[in-house]
Amino acid sequence: MTKLSVNVNKIATLRNARGGNVPDLLKVAADIERFGAQGITVHPRPDERHIRYQDTRDLKKIVTTEFNIEGNPNPKFIKLVLEVKPDQVTLVPDAEDAITSNAGWDTLKHQGFLKDVISKFKNAGIRTSIFVDPDPKMVKEAKATGTDRIELYTESYATGYTIDREKAIQPFIMAAKKANELNIGINAGHDLSLDNIQYFSQNIPGLLEVSIGHALICESIYLGLENVVNMYLNKLK
Numbered sequence: 001m002t003k004l005s006v007n008v009n010k011i012a013t014l015r016n017a018r019g020g021n022v023p024d025l026l027k028v029a030a031d032i033e034r035f036g037a038q039g040i041t042v043h044p045r046p047d048e049r050h051i052r053y054q055d056t057r058d059l060k061k062i063v064t065t066e067f068n069i070e071g072n073p074n075p076k077f078i079k080l081v082l083e084v085k086p087d088q089v090t091l092v093p094d095a096e097d098a099i100t101s102n103a104g105w106d107t108l109k110h111q112g113f114l115k116d117v118i119s120k121f122k123n124a125g126i127r128t129s130i131f132v133d134p135d136p137k138m139v140k141e142a143k144a145t146g147t148d149r150i151e152l153y154t155e156s157y158a159t160g161y162t163i164d165r166e167k168a169i170q171p172f173i174m175a176a177k178k179a180n181e182l183n184i185g186i187n188a189g190h191d192l193s194l195d196n197i198q199y200f201s202q203n204i205p206g207l208l209e210v211s212i213g214h215a216l217i218c219e220s221i222y223l224g225l226e227n228v229v230n231m232y233l234n235k236l237k
């Protein structure tokens with residue numbers, strides 16, 4: 001079975017919009033676990049526009065499932081992860097000003113750097129994963145970094161799914177086969193949703209975990225809207 005790790009970045013975005021503590025990130029994370037999700041993911045960015053560094057420390061104290069911290073391994077991020085010690089760290093090569101993650105690692109070009117960073121995390125007992133495009137060559141080169149897992153960057157699948165899902169998933173099947181052959185664990189994420197997740201999980205061999213944030217929170221708002229509007233109408237009777 002594939003584990004679901006819920007990315008709570010968007011909860012922090014909403015909280016930060018008003019400066020208070022609504023919604024309460026820690027309560028939402030605990031509720032998500034109570035509803036059955038098997039993990040919580042956060043992706044603190046250098047400008048702390050959603051998840052603040054302190055959030056990761058606070059979440060570590062209450063998360064009882066798998067805690068996954070994603071981010072670009074700059075010195076500040078490395079220090080934070082080594083202090084917080086999540087179950088898993090996912091390395092993502094995103095630029096400081098990126099709106100969201102938009103590419104996987106070039107695992108050949110950055111192999112030495114990744115090897116070094118991954119050994120730091122593994123020595124601290126933290127499982128590692130690296131964000132890669134669905135390219136068997138990048139998966140093959142990832143093996144040499146010593147990483148435990150890769151996270152397949154699924155944006156192209158999500159975009160292609162509505163046009164031709166069989167075509168969209170092909171590179172991911174090839175990349176997953178290579179990872180299985182090399183005994184690297186497989187995670188996946190980015191723009192996965194209620195529409196496209198089932199076909200993905202049914203077709204990717206050995207998919208261990210998906211992390212889903214943006215669509216899951218949007219779907220939660222939409223699917224909860226009718227109920228809440230009616231609750232307000234009842235109050236106003």
Ligand SMILES: CC(=O)[C@@H](O)[C@H](O)COP(=O)(O)O
Binds near residue numbers: 190
């Ligand atoms: C690595 C990945 O695909 C997600 O972590 C995504 O980048 C979420 O980050 P934002 O919530 O900042 O878009």
Ligand SMILES: NCC(=O)COP(=O)(O)O
Binds near residue numbers: 188
């Ligand atoms: N690693 C992917 C993730 O955590 C969530 O990405 P998204 O669902 O917000 O696009």
